[in-house]
Amino acid sequence: MSRATRSFELAAQVDETDSRSLRATAWRVMRLVIGYRLNSVVVMATMALASGAIAFGPFMIGWTIDNRILIEAPTVQGLYLPLAILLVNYGLQYLGFRWQFYTMGLLTGKLMTKLRADIFARIQSLSLSYFDKNDAGDLMSKLVNDVDVLNQFLSQGLTQLIGGLVRMLLLLGAMAALDWRLALISLCAVPLILLVSTRLAAMARVAYRRSRQSLGAVSTELEEGIAGVKVAQAFNRVEANQRHFDRLNRDNLEANVGAVSISAAFAPAIESLNALTTAAVIGLGGWMVLEGRVTLGVLISFLEYIRRFFFPLQEISQQWNILQGALAGAERTFELLDQQPDLEDTPDAVELPAVEGEVEFDGVTFGYEPDEPVLRDVSFRVGAGQTCAVVGPTGAGKTSLINLLARFYDVQSGSVRVDGIDVRDVSQDSLRRQIGVVLQENFMFSDTVQENIRYGRLAATDAEVAEAAQLVEAEPFIFELEDGYLTELGERGGTLSQGQRQLLSFARALVADPRILVLDEATASVDTRTEVVIQNVMQRMLRNRTSIVIAHRLSTIRNADMVLVMDHGRIVERGTHDELMALGGLYADLHTRQFSDVVSPNGVPPAEPATAA
């Protein structure tokens, strides 16, 4: 009965997907299963063995009663052979089951492993625009959930569904061979059960959908209530929130009770039909025994058959619900697998040779949505070894420059060239190997410090890793960690401070010794000492490399060979810091706003008065 409830809950997750696409998905799953040819043949063979043995048992019992017990002058010796046959039969049934479980597990295990690997590989090949649209957390829970449901169905449901069908057919054959009239009576219940279970399932699906929705509201309120508890207390909202939660919770309770009233009827209905069929067989069978049409042993066989016959029927109707949930999950999984990467290496893409590092944007227009350009006709050139600082208000298009250079996205028109070679003409791997990227978020993997640095170049030796760490002055704090370089960083590097993580991502970029460095300066505040270190390290990193920096630090901007000022997707000003200040335009304005809040230690406003509007 718990299985029935679970199966309804699963079925309720299926939205009104049209049945045709589900059928197509079902075929695709079947093709995958049958793809493991030898394996699926063995599964079928073991199923047939187990089912055959199950169908044979009751017959043998009835036969023994008729021909060895209810006869004139029965002997104990007469029982030996039939009992031995029964034992052998049951032994075979055990073997059939054992290998059916195992081979099925082997098959689904292989299948699911391949599916997971395919999904993972597919994810790696998708461009960033896909991840812009799909939140990582959502994607994760969807993947895990869908694959899990599919796995459950394949490892249990499929066996029960197919195994159940095979068993029912064999049982039905055996019953019909014994007596077709009694078999017919037993069969009567099948359409009834199908009717009852499909009706109940349809009702249950509606009810469970309501229950799911109300549960969603409860979870959301819980999550918010817990996350925002400090605000709730600060604003005296505790009681009001409790009333609100109580109402949501009560809605959920009512929806649940409504759903339960339906699912609770499921198993009893089938059991009752089972028992009623038994009654009918006793009635008709009893009469037939007296008429001499069947023997008493056949009647007893039938009592056993009915029980065995109903068992798979019950399982199948439950699995049917799970099947739909699993198929919906499979459909979403296939959708992901079929997702075409929108950014692929061209067929004739070449490896980017070792570059000098000249970067050129030539009339680049680009938008994350086709009709919402974030870059409009942007052109600039950074000579090899030069540093280019990009500044501008939020949303000006600064990050897009970086995204295009590393070819996380493709331009809509114009071109991005490295040493005169269009980035679309070379393989993505070879391009990114020569570009060191430091992102704002400083993502760390849950691995050792050493491995996190080595991520920049897998072939780097321990010594090279240490060298990079020294270069970014990260060694002092690394040695303070428990196990030095071998310290395991927690999830996303949670054990480190912002500044420390930033230094490590610098080291990670440096260990690859890239010709071109792309840097999105973090805005998050770090303590003073680290700030000084970061500034020093930055200067050292940028030296002798072509660098494009989305700059927030004045020191970075002042040391740049060229400053690009961006606004609304265009480069509105360019030049050195001093030139731009003299210009008195947007840059001068931004500069004032961003840095004017700075005072000198003696508290006196800086000496020079305003020179520009």
Place this chain on the structure above:
Amino acid sequence: MWRLLRALGPYRGQAAGALISLVLMTATVLGSPQVIRWVVDNLADALQGGTAGIADFDWRVVRDGTLLLSGLAVGRGVFNFLQNFLGEKASQSVAFDLRNQIYTKVHNLSFSYHDRAQTGQLMTRATNDVELVRQFMGQGLFLMITSSLMLAGTFAVLIYMNWRLAIVTGVIFPLNILLLVVFVRVIRPYFGNIQATLDKLNARLQENLSGIRVVKAFARADFEIDRFAVENENYRLNLLKFINSVSKVFPATFLMSNIQLTLILGFGGNLVMQDALSIGDLTAFITYLIFLTMPLMTIGFLAGMMVRALVSAERIFEVLDTPSELTDAPNARVLGSVAGRVQFRDVYFRYAGQSTDVLKGVSFLASPGQTIAIMGKTGSGKSSIINLLPRFYDVSSGSVTIDGEDVRAVTLASLRSQIGIVLQEAILFSGTIASNIAYGRPEASQAEIEQAARAAAAHDFIVELPDGYESRVGERGVGLSGGQRQRVAIARALLMDPRILILDDSTSAVDAETEERILEALRLLMQDRTSFVIAQRISTVREADQVLVLEGGHIVDRGTHEELVAHSSIYADIIASQFNRDAAREQAVLRRQSSPTHVLQERVP
């Protein structure tokens, strides 16, 4: 366990109904083989009597038997349904209660609890753990009783029918139990392994998804795929080992039951030959066999479920049993409208579970309407001061008074209703913008809400949203930028029109323009109120009537900005480190125009 059963208390009617239905259902189930026995015996007798016997046969036996069986079938269905439904209903109600209690508890626990607790963990307890407990109570508990009852009932009936055959049947029963124990023993270690490898696999995926930009930036797709393949294969092999064990042991339970069947047929058949047993008895024995096997398997399955449910229940009760260390004193008064005179007297404070004080003898006085800026390094005790005022925590010693009233002597509600707080992180709740602004005063009118929004410089962007004030935020709502959220949070505090204001003045992650707008809103908010500000920017400090400089839990310096600049070297250091990124070098180019800071400074004497 007992406590769980006690939780059923309010629903004992439903539980009792379920229990009664359960007993009746068991009776119908156990009764039907007896009817079959009766019919079969009569049939066998008639057959033995030959043609005469058949002619004498009372047809009513078959008719009554069929009717009786049908009646039992219907009864079985009805009682089974009732048992299911009532049990589920009661368990759903218990889950409802538990969730409500957790929610209430969470809301009444003090900040010190929430500092330590993790949102995710609390969430798990309120959802997964409650669900496990519910499943066990609704299904497991009653199934367990049914199964035990069924086992006992079957044995009783079998012994009553024929004790010798019952013993033969029972001989294999301990073996069955043994098998079940072996089964559990064999599979248990696998569960941990499987879960662990699956967790690893999922962690790989999770990390890959969140770090996808880094993966792409370093062109590490192949490396990641290989790493994933290792975990993937590892998981598969662990699972396969488990399946291998299960597939060996699990079908053996059927084998056992079938061996039992063969034994019954053999010994029973022999007894029938000796006329010590009727053929109907034999049939009934065979039919009863299922009632010995299935319940045993069910109990085995439920035992695992019960253990998990009990662990979950423990975790739930752990939350519910956490004492709320912060409650109204028994004779707490309602704090009347205050002027806003705040005094800290020799306050010592340490967080629960910590061994050192974060505040060590802090004393200061804020007159009504003053602005107090609090400065200091991370960990110097800044936030502790502002947390003590609305009594999110209690002082370890010393006192905090408002208009001379100790905050511990008044009710929390009356205290907090006079204190407006803008936390560093602007948390909004799912709902409309309007409902978020009115969070602290749900009865506020639309006009008041808009007024607050205007004052917080939020009105302009709000009316530009698709549904204006009725736009939904939070889950499935419009996305607001950090600066916009902050302004909504400020409006929320403004609407309370509090006498005392607490600001964790942080505008990280917004651009300069927004920052300025927020600052302006904050300035407005602080006018004529006693305000406490954790200062992040120099303009705020300059405007403050009093600056408290904290270090290691002590107030090491105090005074106005000008006084401190003149006297305090510590203050100069902090100013330098906190605000002076490149100050020395930039002096030459920095210009101070007619910034709002300046304008205000001229106004403030």
